[in-house]
Amino acid sequence: MNVGFIGLGIMGSRMAARLQQAGHRLTVHNRTRGRAEALLKAGAAWAATPAEAARGAECVLTMLSEPSVVRAAAEGERGLLAGLGKGALWMDCSTVNPSFAREMGAACAACGGRYLDAPVTGSKGPAEKGELGFFVGGAEADLAAVRPLLDAMGNAVNPVGPVGMGAAMKMVVNLLLGAGAVAFVEALVLGESLGLERGKLLDSLLGGRMTPGFLSPKKSSLASRSYDVNFPLQWLHKDLQLVSDTAYETGVSLPCAHAAKEVFALARRAGLGEQDYIAVYEALARAGRG
Amino acid sequence: MNVGFIGLGIMGSRMAARLQQAGHRLTVHNRTRGRAEALLKAGAAWAATPAEAARGAECVLTMLSEPSVVRAAAEGERGLLAGLGKGALWMDCSTVNPSFAREMGAACAACGGRYLDAPVTGSKGPAEKGELGFFVGGAEADLAAVRPLLDAMGNAVNPVGPVGMGAAMKMVVNLLLGAGAVAFVEALVLGESLGLERGKLLDSLLGGRMTPGFLSPKKSSLASRSYDVNFPLQWLHKDLQLVSDTAYETGVSLPCAHAAKEVFALARRAGLGEQDYIAVYEALARAGRG
Amino acid sequence: MNVGFIGLGIMGSRMAARLQQAGHRLTVHNRTRGRAEALLKAGAAWAATPAEAARGAECVLTMLSEPSVVRAAAEGERGLLAGLGKGALWMDCSTVNPSFAREMGAACAACGGRYLDAPVTGSKGPAEKGELGFFVGGAEADLAAVRPLLDAMGNAVNPVGPVGMGAAMKMVVNLLLGAGAVAFVEALVLGESLGLERGKLLDSLLGGRMTPGFLSPKKSSLASRSYDVNFPLQWLHKDLQLVSDTAYETGVSLPCAHAAKEVFALARRAGLGEQDYIAVYEALARAGRG
Amino acid sequence: MNVGFIGLGIMGSRMAARLQQAGHRLTVHNRTRGRAEALLKAGAAWAATPAEAARGAECVLTMLSEPSVVRAAAEGERGLLAGLGKGALWMDCSTVNPSFAREMGAACAACGGRYLDAPVTGSKGPAEKGELGFFVGGAEADLAAVRPLLDAMGNAVNPVGPVGMGAAMKMVVNLLLGAGAVAFVEALVLGESLGLERGKLLDSLLGGRMTPGFLSPKKSSLASRSYDVNFPLQWLHKDLQLVSDTAYETGVSLPCAHAAKEVFALARRAGLGEQDYIAVYEALARAGRG
DSSP states (O other): OEEEEEOOSHHHHHHHHHHHHTTOEEEEEOSSGGGGHHHHHTTOEEOSSHHHHHTTOSEEEEOOSSHHHHHHHHSSTTSHHHHOOTTOEEEEOSOOOHHHHHHHHHHHHHTTOEEEEOOEEOOHHHHHHTOEEEEEESOHHHHHHHHHHHHHHEEEEEEEESTTHHHHHHHHHHHHHHHHHHHHHHHHHHHHHTTOOHHHHHHHHTTSTTSBGGGGGGHHHHHHTOOOOSSBHHHHHHHHHHHHHHHHHHTOOOHHHHHHHHHHHHHHHTTOTTSBGGGHHHHHHGGGGO | OEEEEEOOSHHHHHHHHHHHHTTOEEEEEOSSGGGGHHHHHTTOEEOSSHHHHHTTOSEEEEOOSSHHHHHHHHSSTTSHHHHOOTTOEEEEOSOOOHHHHHHHHHHHHHTTOEEEEOOEEOOHHHHHHTOEEEEEESOHHHHHHHHHHHHHHEEEEEEEESTTHHHHHHHHHHHHHHHHHHHHHHHHHHHHHTTOOHHHHHHHHTTSTTSBGGGGGGHHHHHHTOOOOSSBHHHHHHHHHHHHHHHHHHTOOOHHHHHHHHHHHHHHHTTOTTSBGGGHHHHHHGGGGO | OEEEEEOOSHHHHHHHHHHHHTTOEEEEEOSSGGGGHHHHHTTOEEOSSHHHHHTTOSEEEEOOSSHHHHHHHHSSTTSHHHHOOTTOEEEEOSOOOHHHHHHHHHHHHHTTOEEEEOOEEOOHHHHHHTOEEEEEESOHHHHHHHHHHHHHHEEEEEEEESTTHHHHHHHHHHHHHHHHHHHHHHHHHHHHHTTOOHHHHHHHHTTSTTSBGGGGGGHHHHHHTOOOOSSBHHHHHHHHHHHHHHHHHHTOOOHHHHHHHHHHHHHHHTTOTTSBGGGHHHHHHGGGGO | OEEEEEOOSHHHHHHHHHHHHTTOEEEEEOSSGGGGHHHHHTTOEEOSSHHHHHTTOSEEEEOOSSHHHHHHHHSSTTSHHHHOOTTOEEEEOSOOOHHHHHHHHHHHHHTTOEEEEOOEEOOHHHHHHTOEEEEEESOHHHHHHHHHHHHHHEEEEEEEESTTHHHHHHHHHHHHHHHHHHHHHHHHHHHHHTTOOHHHHHHHHTTSTTSBGGGGGGHHHHHHTOOOOSSBHHHHHHHHHHHHHHHHHHTOOOHHHHHHHHHHHHHHHTTOTTSBGGGHHHHHHSGGGO
16 A cells, blocks of 8 residues: 555654555655654655655554644645545544544545544554554544554554544553553552562562553563663653543543642653653652652 | 451451361351351350450451451450460451551560461452462461461462561552552543443453453443442442551552542442442442432 | 724623723624624624634734634634734733643734733622733733723733743632632531531631632632532633643643542532532532432 | 640640740650750659649640550550549640540540640741630530630630530641642642742732632742741641541542642652641652752
8 A cells, every 4th residue: 555654753663664564655754854764765755744745645644742743744734634635544543632533533534535543552562563452443444444554563453433432442541551550659669668579569469460461561670660661651641631631521530540640740850751651650669869 | 276256247257167167166256246147056156255256266367347446356355365375376367557467466476475467358259269368477487377277268378578568468459459440440431431332441441451350350340330249349448548547657659549549438428338349430420410 | 992802701791891881992703692782782893703803903802711712713714813903912811721822922923913811810790890800921012002901801910921921820820729629628528527517617717817818708609508600610620621731731740739620520520510610519518419 | 723734845845835934833744854844944843654744733735746646645554544633634735636536535534534625726936925726625614624724825716516626627727738738839830830930929829819828928938948847747747647537537538638648748758747848849849850
C-alpha cells in the first residue's frame, strides 16, 4: 500500500520501519527531518508537510504526541486533510481523547476521507518487534482496508466500535496503567517504611495475583532505581490529563486516577519526566531527601 | 495440638473447622456462643472467656475484626494473656497494624509467652478449603512450632521477618487490594461513560495484563451488579484505615491509597458496607441516581 | 462607546444592561435571540453573528461559558475576529485558561486588533448592581481605553500584567473557591456526623477566621438545604477542570484542588449541576440515601 | 484553685504560667523536669508522676501531644486517674479525637471524677497573652467550676455540648486549618507557575474574601520562605490523622481533607515537620529541586 506516515518519534519510527519491511511504500513526514534518515535510506520518500505525506496515499498514519499536535498536523493548508484523496483513509494511532477523535473523524469525513482511531498498546520493544496491540474505532470495512498495515506493526487488533471507541478504550487502559503504577509504588514505599526490603517486596508481589502483569517488567528498574525508558513518565502524565478531560466531559468522578495524576505531576516537577513512568516511585520514596 | 481458638466469624469458624478436621483439640471462644455450635458438636470445648481458651493451650489463635477487639480479648483478667501458660504461643491471625502487633508481641513476651503475627490472605472459599496464605512475623522456632496448624488451614506460608512484619506485609497487600479495586472500578465507570459495555470491558480487562489477578473472580458480580460476599467492603475499609494509620506512623505519603479509602467511605455511606468489597463500584457508578 | 456584546447568559445579560444604562451603544449577539429581547427593546442592535457584532465596534466584549465556545465565537468567517476593525479591542470576560487567553490574544493581534483578558469575580447579584471585580491582563493603554466599560459593570479593576495574567489570576481565585467550598462542606459533614448541629456549625464558623468570606452568604442555603443559584455548580466544576489543565501545562501538582474537583464531579453526577455550587454539600452529606 | 498541670510544652508551659500569674496554686508534671524550672521558681510544686500531680487538686489539667500520650498519663498506677480525688475535675486541653475523649470521660467518671474535654484554639502567641479559645465538652456545672482557669488562659470559651463535643469541634476546626492551608499554598504554587509574583499574590489574597483569616499572619513567612514556628507542621499532620480516624468512625467521606493530609505527609518527609505548618508550601513549591 501507499502509506503516508507522520510522526517519527520513539514509537513512530519503529512502526514505520515495520511497514517498510513488510513492503509498503512510505512517504514520511516529521517535524525534524533527522529522524527520517534511516527510513529514507531504505527507500521512503520525504514529505515537507503533512499535506504532501497525504497526497496519493491510500492510508495516512499519524503517531503524534498529543491532540494539539495531531490537530496542527491535520488542519490548515499544509495539514494532512488538505492532501487526503477522496476515499483515502486516515488512521490516527496517537493517544487522544475520544471527543477529539470524533472531531477529527467528522473533519475527515467532511473532506471525503475515512477515519479510524487506532491507539496503540505496548512500548518501544513491542514496536520494534511488531508486537503492538491496537484498539480500533471506526467502520469494519475501513478496518479491513488497513488490516495489512496493522498486522505488520502488531499482533493484537481489537475492534472496539465506531469512531472514538478506540480512543475510549485507550483512556480506560491508561487509567489502569497510571493508577496501577502509583498504587504499586505506594505499596513499595509503605512496605519499605516498615522495614521490608524492596527486593523482597518486588519478588513476592510482581508476577503474583496482587499486581497487574504490566508491572512485572519493571522489577529490575525498581530494584536498581535506574529507569530505562520504555514509556516516558511525562507521556503517561499527559495521558492521565486526557483521562481527566474525558471524565469531565462524560461527567464521571475518578478520585484515584486524579490522585495518581498528581503524583505524576510531583514526579515531573522533581525532574523525572523523561525517565520511565515507573520512576514515579522516586516522587514518593525520595521525598525525605528533598 | 491443644489449641485455643478465639473469634468464630466468617473466617475464624472455617479455619477452626480445618484445625479440628486435622485432629487438633480445640477450646473455642466467641463473643456469641451460637457461632460455635458446629465446632462444639464435633468435639470442641467451650471457653467462657479468652483467658479460659488460653489455659492449657500450646497455641492460642485469634481471628478477630480489628485491633481494639484483639486488645479487648488479650488484656485484663479475662484476657488471653492472663490464661496463657509459660512458653505457650499466641498466634494472631487478625489483620492489625504493625505497631499494634509489636505492642501485643511485647505484652505477650512480658507474660512469658511467645507471639506470632500471622495475618491471612484469602477469603471465605479458601478458608473452607484450607487454601489460605499466611504472612508470618516472629521467630523461626515459633513458626516451626505452629507449622502443623498453618498447614491445616492454608497452603502458602510466608515467613517475613521478626514480630510485626507479618502485619507489615498485610498492610502492603491490602493497600494493593483497596487501591487496585478502586482503580479498576474507575476504569469501568469511565469506559461505560464513553459507551463501552461493561460486559465487554470485563471480558477484555480481567485476566489480562492490565489488571491484578485478585479481580478476576469478581467478573460475575460486576456483570450482574449483585455482590456475593467474600470479603465485606467494611472490612477492607477498616484495613485501609489501618494502612492510613501505619503510613502516618512511618511518615510516608500515600495519595492514591487515601483517595481509594475515601471512595470506600462513600460506599459505606451508601449502605454497601456489608456487601462484597467490589461493590465499591456502586459508589461511583450509582451516583447519578442519588 | 460602540460596544459589541456577545454572550447574554445570567452574567452577560446583566453586564450588557449596565453598559446600556451607562449610555454605551450596544450591538448584541447570543446563540438564542430570546435572551436579547430586553436589551433590544432598550435600543440595542441585534447582530446575527459574532462578526456582525464586532463590525464597527470600538470594543467587543465576550462573556461565554468556556474556551471552546469562545473559540467558536472568535474564529471562522462568522467569528468576531473576522469583523473586528483595525485597532479595535476585544475584551474577553469569560473564564478561560491562561494559555487559551494568550492564544486568543495572538490571534487578535494577527488580525490587527487589541486584546484584554478580563475575567470577572462576583455572581448574579453583583452583576446586576455593577459591583463586579475584574482581573485584567493586557497592555495598560488598552485597559485605559475600556475603563469606562469596566467602571459601568464593576467596582474593582485589578490590572494583573500582560495578556493571559487576568486569566491566570482567575484560575488562582477559582481554585480557592472550589477547594474552599469542598473543605468547608467536609467540615460540616464531619461535624454533623459527630452530633454537632448544622445550624450551630454555620453560626460559629461562617464569618469567623476559620472560613473565607465568600462562604458567608451561603449560610441560609446550607441551613435550609435549598440552593438559590448564584453561581451554578457545573460552572465551578468547569473552572476546576481549567485549573487542572492549567496545572498540567505549567507542571505543578495540586492534590487538594483535584480532590475537590472530583467531589464536584460526584455532585454533578447526583444531578446537582444546575444548583448553586455550595450544593456540593449534598454530594457528601446525602450519600447515605443513595 | 489547686491545679495539677501535666504537659509543659510550647503551649502547656505558657498556659500554666498564666494560671500561676492569676494566683492559682500549681503542682506540675512533665516528662522532662527541665521545662518546669521557671514555674517551680515562681512557686509551683513538682510532681514526679501524673498521679502525684492529681493528688489534692481541684482540677487536673492536661496539655499533651496526642491521645496515646494522654492515655499513658491517665492510666495505670502512676496515672492521673489513680491520684484524682472524688469529685475532682480533669480537664483535658489536648487535641484528641472525640471517641477517645468519651472513653477518658467514662474512665474518669468510673473513678469518681468529673471530666471536660476543652481543646484549645490559638498558638504560642495567644497562649502567652491569655488569648486562647476553648471548645468545651461536658456538664455545664463542671464548666462553671473551671471558668476561672479558662478565663486566665483565654478569652473565648465556647461550650459545645456533652463530653466529647469539645473534641468534635476541634476536629472540625483543624480540618479547616489543614485543608485551608493546603488549598491556599496550591493557589500560590499555581499562580507562581503562571508568572504571578508570590508577593503580589499574598497581598491581593490574604485578608480578602477568598481566604480564611487564620492565614493572614502567615504573609511574611510565605514571602520570605522562612517559617517561624507557631504551630508545628507535624502537629497539624497529627491532627489531620485524628480527623481521618474520626471520619472512619463516624462513616463520612472527606476526600479533600485526606488529600491535604497526604501533602502534609510529603512535607514531613521533606524534613519540614518541626517548622510552622504553613511550610507545607515547600512540599509543593520545592519539588522541582528534589
